[in-house]
Amino acid sequence: MIDVQRLRKQYGDLVAVDDVSFTAQPGEIFGLLGPNGAGKSTTIGCISGLLRPGAGRIRILGHDVVSDGPESRRQLGVVPQEIALYEDLSPRENLLYWGAAYGLRGSELNERVAEVLAVAGLVDRAKDPVKKLSGGLKRRLNFACGIVHRPKALLLDEPTVGVDPQTRVRLLELVREQAKNGATVVYTTHYMEEAEKLCDRLAIIDRARIIAEGTLLELRALLGERDILRVTGRFDSRKVPEVIARLGGMELVHCTDETIMLAASEASKKLSDVFRDLSLEGFEVRETTITQPSLESLFIKLTGKELRE
């Protein structure tokens, strides 16, 4: 189990993580979803021992990461966002070294390395220098190095960034296998679809804080199965709420003089009414977009911005 309670991390005046709490259970894939700079990597850094929390408490399998650091990290596997491998060494040599770093020795280490090479599909390239491997294979090896010691808790920090679709599918399979074997997995991503497909529970993080948490179903319920209608053009943000209120059955999520975001059931059917009323007020509509209920639309609803902004 990974238990994070009221975590706070600050760099000077910048608060990178503020009052973040969540608990990931064994066999569960817990997703941390948020845009770049939201605080996901800082949270992972604090859990993995790379960063010292400013406040709050983190426990991994019951061990406090500050007061019992080495023990808490012994059963923890980390797959960093960046490739973290020795380029001059072979995949086998990399795995041997990282396995040794977690206390594996002798035949146990050799057997485990062989096993992980097979799991990651790297047996044929086991003796080639890492620098000669493709980006996808390096990603797989990066993952393999994080699981070589059979960790009971696994942190994955955007492991699929920049990988080809085939490798992405393979990596997600590997993550599921870890959870199936009983590992507690914390997975950060800014890919909504990935989080939807993979995670059992999710926390949406934005501007250093968790703004929503739950299973996918629970989070969708927050949105109420409503679409997000995004209208761009020229508006008067002071008058817009009144116009939208007149329309009825629509919730104004976000409003500026250039953009309006509305949450509504079956938004496509209400599109003509929205155009008409906005035009009557003298506003100019240039473009509209309807987003079906998803984590993406939930994020927009909660933050008033798209995830990739």
Added chain:
Amino acid sequence: MRFIWSTAVKDWRRRWRNPLEIFMWTGIPILVGLLIALAFGGRSGPRPQAHVFVADNDQSFLSRLLVGALSQEAAGGFIRAEAVAEDEGRALMDKNKASGLIVIPDGFSKAVLREQPTKLELVKNPSQTILPGIVEEGLSILVDGTFYVHRLVGKDLRKFADGPPQGANTFPDESIAAFSTRINQTMTRLSGYLSPLAIKLETSVDEKESDTLSFEFLLLPMILFMTLLFMAQGMGDDFWEERNQNTLRRVRSSPQHVLTFLAGKVLSNAGIIFVVSLVALSAGYGFLRLNPATMPLALLWATLSGVSLAAGMTSIQLFTASQRAGNILTLAITFPLMMLGGSFFPFETMPEWMAAIGTRTPNGWALQRFKDIVLHRADTGSLVLSFVVLLLALAVLLYLSAHRLKRSLARS
């Protein structure tokens, strides 16, 4: 402990895959050493000797004595005289075959004995400066010597120069006996000054002068410590290699302490420095015919010095914001250290004030102690103290590096 070994093995594998780096570390100092050796005249070789032709037109006992005096070992062995005819000697001088030509004129012997003016001609080779000067100085000493002999027994000498009395072919026995007696009396009179000498010559041996070491010997520590400095600089840079490959973050996320990881790096560096020093010292000891009994300790000292220098360079790199800044800073430190610390110019060739500063630099101090070990002139107490100082420095630098590494990773 096992992780220390794993880290060392891992780094040895990495170095083995990049042998060019080690060739650069060792090749540059060897090249620089060779160039310096050439610039300073190469190996010491045979002592320079002035080859002098002597054209003896007098062919007297005294002229032959002069030639013998110039050539004898007491003249320092700097002059080798060769008898030639005057014309032949001048022709050979035109062909640049000797440092000088001495022409002894006819009647030289009589003139000297009578203390009359005479002229010894010295033709110097204009293409040489030092060796003809030696010949000239040698002749001046002989002229001075003749002056003093005249002051002591000049009267008798003049008598002999006039030859036997008229009608006789030889000097009468009583004249020779009287001359011998006067010589003896003169010597007895002078013996109060000469034996022992009235002037007591006290010689104080300058420590440094007594250590007059051959240039080849000075090259050994110079090249070795230059290599160690290059290696230290390169090994310090490895921190950035690890950082750029993000492997440091992975280490930090593992249960291993950063200090253990750094200790592994120290072991790896020690292994490489040991092998390089072993090769260098084996070659040096063999070539210079040094006492092999001192080699194990010299090897240990060189290895420990190299490891400590590498730890120092790593600490400096850890204080910089980028690899570029780190390289510029460590190079800016390495080269002055090399110049001052006796790794570019031996201390023995430096002005005293510069050598005094140089021996107080870390590498300069280590180099001096290395020479002490090789020459077997360090006592056990000071050696133990030196090793303790070096080990303490290494421990402090390691601790400092671990602290900086943790901070720098936390900030990145």
